[in-house]
Amino acid sequence: MRFLTAALAAAVLSFSASAYAQKPIVIKFSHVVADSTPKGQGALMFQKLVHERLDGKVKVEVYPNSQLFGDAREMEALMLGDVHLIAPSLAKFDKFTKKLQVFDLPFLFDDMEAVDRFQNSEAGRALLRSMESKGYLGLAYWHNGLKQLSANKPLRVPEDAKGVKFRVQNSDVLVDQFRAVGGNPQKLAFSEVYQALQTGTVDGAENPWSNIYSQKFHEVQKYITESNHGLLDYMVLTNADFWNGLPGDIRTELEKIMAEVTVFVNQMADDINMEHRQKIIDSGRSEILQLTDEQREAWRKAMQPVWQKYEKEIGADVIKAALEANKK
Numbered sequence: 001m002r003f004l005t006a007a008l009a010a011a012v013l014s015f016s017a018s019a020y021a022q023k024p025i026v027i028k029f030s031h032v033v034a035d036s037t038p039k040g041q042g043a044l045m046f047q048k049l050v051h052e053r054l055d056g057k058v059k060v061e062v063y064p065n066s067q068l069f070g071d072a073r074e075m076e077a078l079m080l081g082d083v084h085l086i087a088p089s090l091a092k093f094d095k096f097t098k099k100l101q102v103f104d105l106p107f108l109f110d111d112m113e114a115v116d117r118f119q120n121s122e123a124g125r126a127l128l129r130s131m132e133s134k135g136y137l138g139l140a141y142w143h144n145g146l147k148q149l150s151a152n153k154p155l156r157v158p159e160d161a162k163g164v165k166f167r168v169q170n171s172d173v174l175v176d177q178f179r180a181v182g183g184n185p186q187k188l189a190f191s192e193v194y195q196a197l198q199t200g201t202v203d204g205a206e207n208p209w210s211n212i213y214s215q216k217f218h219e220v221q222k223y224i225t226e227s228n229h230g231l232l233d234y235m236v237l238t239n240a241d242f243w244n245g246l247p248g249d250i251r252t253e254l255e256k257i258m259a260e261v262t263v264f265v266n267q268m269a270d271d272i273n274m275e276h277r278q279k280i281i282d283s284g285r286s287e288i289l290q291l292t293d294e295q296r297e298a299w300r301k302a303m304q305p306v307w308q309k310y311e312k313e314i315g316a317d318v319i320k321a322a323l324e325a326n327k328k
Contacts, residue, residue, distance in 0.1 A: 042265035071189040091171035098313040104173035106303040118325035137240040143269035146228040150221040151204030158302040213276035
């Protein structure tokens with residue numbers, strides 16, 4: 001009888017383990033922008049490819065537009081295991097590592113090709129693991145693009161920014177960037193920006209074309225200065241313990257899919273930005289201002305002291321590697 005009881009118990013345990021093993025691993029991918037943006041499209045492509053290649057083993061659920069968590073809570077949610085993938089702006093990480101502040105420095109990169117060269121360099125790839133001791137692991141860099149200045153007054157020279165209330169991400173570098181030109185920066189979550197612009201809580205902002213159009217910021221901003229002054233890219237981030245705890249074969253396949261999606265996202269980001277730029281022009285809601293070479297250099301010179309202020313925190317070697325990437 002004792003043998004029979006033990007055998008039945010073993011059978012139940014075996015059945016339970018088998019049933020558990022057949023349950024797909026659920027990966028919740030949460031982000032704060034629209035599906036139509038490069039990040040939104042990347043999340044959906046990742047979901048699609050995982051379904052095609054790991055059906056029954058892994059299920060990806062995508063939650064755009066801050067449906068689950070906004071800017072302020074997504075890092076905590078990732079650490080608690082409430083979500084498994086997020087893709088915050090590179091400006092969000094200064095609490096965890098100061099090195100990633102390099103991406104916030106104004107006028108550091110000449111163009112997106114330089115950004116690619118740096119992110120694919122040894123120095124750039126090392127930054128993906130710069131928060132691993134805090135429990136966060138970077139999987140990829142996803143482009144959104146270079147930022148433009150928007151406001152309800154024309155911004156042609158640095159003096160025009162004096163007294164303007166600019167929304168910024170939660171980044172001290174970006175705060176100091178606008179203080180350098182006499183602006184009044186205010187940190188706000190992305191989900192709050194449209195209403196803040198609409199009500200006059202803030203006067204202006206900085207965003208790539210895709211964010212401006214998809215969030216309809218151009219409907220509440222009279223002018224957009226094509227400044228290309230800074231970078232708004234993302235790091236696809238996971239919980240290090242969760243990712244390293246995945247079965248090896250599944251993790252390897254997910255990393256292959258992520259690499260494939262990253263190429264897709266970064267190729268399409270420029271196309272989407274240019275398409276949305278044209279849609280803003282066609283809407284007639286905002287006037288796009290072009291800077292002369294002299295005007296752009298004036299902005300660059302006015303903001304460049306920020307580089308010196310943060311050089312020690314970021315590391316002179318990291319900044320040097322980024323500047324080297326401007327050489328074609």
